Amino acid sequence: MLSKRAYNFNAGPAALPLEVLERAQAEFVDFRESGMSIMEMSHRGVIYESVHNEAQERLLSLFGNPEGYKVLFLQGGASTQFAMIPMNFISAGQVGSYVMSGSWADKAYKEAKLAGGAHVAASSEDKSFLAIPDLKSIQAADNAAYLHVTSNETIEGTQYAEFPDSGSIPLIGDMSSDILSRSFDINKFGLIYAGAQKNLGPSGVTVVIAKEEMIAESPSNIPTILRYSTHYNNNSLYNTPPSYSIYMVNEVLKWIGEQGGLAGVESKNRDKAGLLYNTIDGSDGYYRGVAEQGSRSIMNVTFRMQSEDAEKQFVKAAEKEGFIGLKGHRSVGGLRASIYNAVPYENIKVLVDFMNHFRQTQG
Template sequence: MRVYNFSAGPATMPLEVLERAQAELIDWRGSGMSVMEMSHRSKEFVTVAAQAEARLRALLAVPEEYAVLFLQGGATGQFAGVPLNLTAPGAAAAYVNTGSWSAKAIDEARKYVDVHVVADEKDSNYTTVPAEGSLEVPGDAAYLHLTLNETIGGVEFPYLPDAGEIPLVTDASSTMLSRPVDVSRFGVIYAGAQKNLGPSGLVVIIVRRDLMGRARPEVPAAMDWTAMAEADSMLNTPPTLAWYLVGLVLEWVEEQGGLTAMAERNRAKAELIYGTIDRSDFYSNPVQPAARSWMNVPFLVPDPALEKPFVAAAEAAGLSGLGGHRSVGGMRASIYNAMPIEGVQALVDFMTDFEKQNG
């Protein structure tokens, strides 16, 4: 019996996708082999890859002047990949710090560029984002980097900053495919697959073509966006199974009605769980309401001693992955695209019962 998996990543995937992958695992569409076994140069896998890119472009309305890459290394690899591909030694870049993943990106970037932190939300204990219009980006910055959604803290930008002519670069790992987005507002979007796109082991990068060709000579070939684009993301052997599964997820999103339908579903799920928290005197969410994430919902109980019993009882009830990140404690429900509204309803019903027993 499958549980409702609220893990932050690797995260739950659509059951229909898993069942299709299971059916095709041994013999992919009459090829006589698994997609894991076929050459990435074969016409069969080249078709798989091309269809995945075409579906992603269609769902996100990616303009032609953007390249789409499917690479290894996850989003964390792009913490270095961004400055290595966009700057020369001695260059400056602007970063916004809204929590744990922003901080990791900043620490990695400092190895390669002069980092200007143009906003740091530490005074709110990273429960807010900068006020719209408040960012002052240095004119010499090669780009402005932000994390659209902090998976650990449950903080999300409700708007896109305007940096003028300076390219906007974002880690969109937790928000990718959760709603429509204007890709043309960005210079670079990158996202680890293990939230809304598919399994871990792959990162999708959408990069404006006029920003390519700037990689430093020492950038590893596997991280060189231009070289990878010229090789259709196959300069080396790509993560073929993950790429195939991403393609199935993208097809599933199409069948659900696309990103507009995903946004409606995700808004409803978020409103259900935040409404339960806000109506309660037992549960609390630390994030400023305007900056609350649709995808990752942290919440607290009045006594930290109740956290482990909550998580254990939830696990026994078929609600998995609700423990908060080790760095912040509490609980966290990640409600990505593949989490059905029935799973969120089961969670809020459990929360209500737990409050009655322990409040």
């Protein structure tokens, strides 16, 4: 047991709940008296399959057990989903419609252009992607196979407050950086996906939750491993899954249940974000929030200071005090605190105290 853990504000891979890490440590070598670690077990064995199925069921239960949805455990991160989605869903004469909200939405859009065809349904580029496009401005193409949104942009620090109504067009969401951080109606979506390494567990597994009707059949002219139907028909066991990462996801899902489910974690997350944003807004301009007020993320808080030199001094001083991951993304600079589910309120309080002290002594 470490005497002192770092104040981890990394954007991903990110903080995991300490309780989960301790439980995993306790059963790492001998899982359920099998004489083996779960890392060593066959993915076809009864013990591993029970964990695999339990994680699927637990995830759906946190969403209220929506009817007709299936959980898939895949690999390759959200980046592979950027290609799988258009390959599986765009038929001849169709396009995927994308809401351009920032860096990750742009990556998804560019992959769709390569893999099928893409259309911009709305964009906030005119605001430097520092706001989510107005929902009323979103217009899917007449020949759209789906409408794609990126629910939270980690780099710019923006997040949808609510989601668009896509009508008869399936709504698809990249929720890699805010899945399970708040309550929402999953029934609005045909498919959501998320890399695990922010709110769900360690890197290595990607979660897809989709209406079964969307993934039961896939085009036969794309590689077998890239067909959703392959994984649907084989319970995500067509090839060797990232078994340890899935085990960890199950443990994180247990922990979320212990926090009061989505309502419980959302309340905690809003308290954390509120404390940090209030400190930024109350600093008389010493710290300056980047994202527009109505689009601010409760997961990734982005802010700037008077100069890049001041920001470098801030990061250097913070690292000496045990704060990790406060440097902004290399593409935009600035500062960023990623405050995912597993980051405790106490760590936000320590960060706020540091920010106030730095301002008083350096400002």
